[in-house]
Amino acid sequence: MGILGFGYDHCSDDYKLARITDYRIYVYSLRNGFWRKVKDFPEHCIHEVMGHTTQLNGAIHWLYFRYDAADWYSRSLEIAAFSLADEKLRKIPLPTSSNNCQLLVFEGCLYVHNLHDALWVMKEYGVYKSWTKLDIKVPFRNTLEPLGLLGNDEVLLLDHNRFSHEVW
Template structure:
């Protein structure tokens, strides 16, 4: 029986994943290289059988790829270059309050970003991979009761509201609270669900539970996607974007 797999994230062509039975892996799907990450001594905080506090990104200051995870009391960072884990000092306030991120962390500007629903208030927390410190994005965040996902659109942080697939909120200027901008999705249909945020202001949408659409949020144009041997569209859920590269997961370096 194959192990269930949870995709943590991808960066520079490296895909980081967690298998329920066999642990963490960093892989390059283009070169077919793969590296198993040693298990940390962590009492994981699980959500649907997987630790819900995870993130994978690139630390440009030391040319290294890092995996971040946590339990209720501490955060831990794995370095691909040194093949070792370390405990991080300090916790974000939302984590101290017992809040749980709604999705895996998003890498941007050398940091991993999580979105917390902290006592009914939506908070974005960033963890800088270089100095290994936390900081919280300034309020206000667009008013919405629930968040479906935090992602990237056109190189900017993007929030998708739960059960409202007809709009996205994009932070046009990084770290500026007043920079949130609503992007309306203009497609004639009854129901929309976001599947993936891509580069060049494009998103993949599932509409009316039966069709896939590639939508350009800048030009407000779209086209239907027809993929051979693709799984049942109705069962598709949110996934991220993957870019091919020749980076080796065994060396832990971009160079």
């Protein structure tokens, strides 16, 4: 079991598929035509990948749970970013301590939507202090995809389960 992420590496002019499974990352290069293991997660903790991947700024992003080796009941949700160019794994801190989040990419920015109806945007990629909480109340459903900000604290959402548009 695992998740897949697909993206374009502009440095090598190659499309790559990243597979995250068994606490390892494998990359398939369309140019080379084969899989290879490129990274293990740190051994001092166990990770549980959740949700789906998103691509932004040449990296594949996903949410994962990091468990504390000293306290197996303690876990924290984090964002992993896997760069397709240098094939390095980086951590991006979340703006919220909620363990029920959805990761989105919209208009060139990372968004985090948590269970408490908060929508956060990272206005400057990779800069923790740029996380900004939006005053838009959005119901939490992992089938929602933002289509546009309408102003007046409204966002246009597509609900993939309902095949309809809603304004919140």
